[in-house]
Amino acid sequence: MKRHSHADQPVPRSSARRRRIAITLGGILLTLTGSAILAVGTVARRVVTPARTRFRESDVLAIDSSNGTITLAKNPDTVLPGRYGLFFGTPERYLRLGGLLESNGTTVTRELESPSDGLPERGPATFSGWYYSRPDELGIDYRDIAVPTPAGNAPAWLFPASDDTGRWVVIVHGRGTTRSECLRAVPVWREAGYSSLLVSYRNDGDAPRSSDGLYGLGDTEWQDVDAAITVAAEHGATEIVLMGWSMGGTIAVQTTLRTSRPDLLRGIVLESPVLDWGRVLEFQADATRIPVPLRLAAIGAISNSWGRALTGLDAAVDFPGLDVVSRADELHLPMLVLHSDDDGFVPSSGSHDLAAVRPDIVTFERFTVARHTKLWNYDEKRWTSAIRDWAATLD
Incomplete structure (x- = not known):
């Protein structure tokens, strides 16, 4: 693990390109036709709308029940070593996948750790980093609790520490997923003496719906995590670490910047985090070949009050406020960041x-x-050691 010594350096102006949006956006909007406005709304809503179904980016090609194997179409995710999960079939089932057994130019064969009876032999699927899908699968005592949030009572799983140390970790899942994403983290935190609180937040499918039913991309969801901090304190927490995956990283950082209980926070762990939505949206727009004028207009619609009619958002998203790199001088808590290039x-x-x-x-x-949010799956030993060693520095 690489640790850095302090050195004062200027914050890179990573969002300079997006700051020019205000200069160019007016001209773009004046030239938009009705169909173009519709396209802007479609792209903008795609960013803030919770998915109703999983994106099927993988394909099951064969299942060999007798040998306990499954063959998938080869892509950058399915070829990864390690343990993973797969959403497959109708009705949808969750399957655990073990190690990689064979790979050629177009297919991969992996161990299948779940029963396959009743499943089709072929079809589209979603390759996942979850591995555990239910809290009871960890074999660790837990209980369901409710977190009173501004949107209503949000369900959470509490895994108490073996001994009451007063140390808690509040763990926040990413966009388009649920608390199950975070189950992988419970064992290492329990080993470190922490109680783990796995939270839900507005519009994630478990917690209550907000009035607009849309993501605030961290600009609103942090309030639900702040409410979880209050609940943790009521249950005896005296020191709290926040942990977030992907968009959950945005939410966790925003919580540290806006929380009503900064006295309780001791550190933050981020896995595959969104630290600057501008970079992420530009990256994904490039990948999907969305034209520059359209992407700029969509970002403008999300981040300005005039765009509410197109997006359906109750309030514009403050992208500059969510740019953690540009606000780096405001951060003060020890932070562990895990990310794959x-x-x-x-x-x-x-x-x-x-x-x-x-x-x-x-x-x-x-x-x-x-790959994305699959660091534990790819190298569980390294991932666990990084968190355990970092947590020890908080003592």
Whole structure:
């Protein structure tokens, strides 16, 4: 694990290109036709609308029940070593996948750790980093609790520590997923003496719906995590670490900047985090070949009050406020960042830049081949050691 010593460095102006949006957006809007306005609304809503179904980016080609194997179409995710999960079939079932057994130019064969009776032999599927899908699968005592949030009571799973140390970790899942994403983290935190609170937040499918039913991309969801901090304190927490995956990283950082209980916070762990939405949206727009004028107009619609009619948002999203790299001088808590350079969804450049400008507080665990939110799956030993060693520095 690489630790950096403090050095005062200027914060990179990573959002300079987006700051020019205000200059160019007016001209773009004046030339928009009715169909173009519709396209802007479609792209903008796609960013803030919770998905109703999973994106099927993988294909099951064969299941060999007798040998306990499954063959998938080869892509950058399915070929990864390690343990994973798969959503497959109708009705949908969750399957655990073990190690990689064979790979050729077009297919991969992996161990299938779940029963396959009743499943079709072929079809589209979703390759996942969850591995555990239910809290009881960990074999650790837990209980369901409710977190009173501004949107209503949000369900959470509480895994108490073996001994009451007063140390808690509040763990926040990413966009388009649920608390199950976070189950992988419970064992290492329990080993470190922490109680783990796995929270839900507005519009994630478990927690109550907000009035607009849309993501605030961290600009609103932090309030639900702040409410969880209050609940943790009521249950005896005296020291709290926040942990977030992907958009959950945005939410966690925003909580540290806006919380009503800063006295309780001791550190933050980020896995494949969104630290600058501008970079992420530009990266994804490039990947899907969305024209520059359309993407700029869509970002403008999300981030300005005039766009509410197109997006359906109750309030505009404050993208500059969510740019953690540009606000790095406001951060003060010790931070562990884990990110893979081949993420494929959230570019790791934000994590690199944050580590560069705040080496006094940021420990950066850089992976090169692990993809998005699959670092535990790819190298559980390294991932666990990084968190355990970092947590020990908080003593």
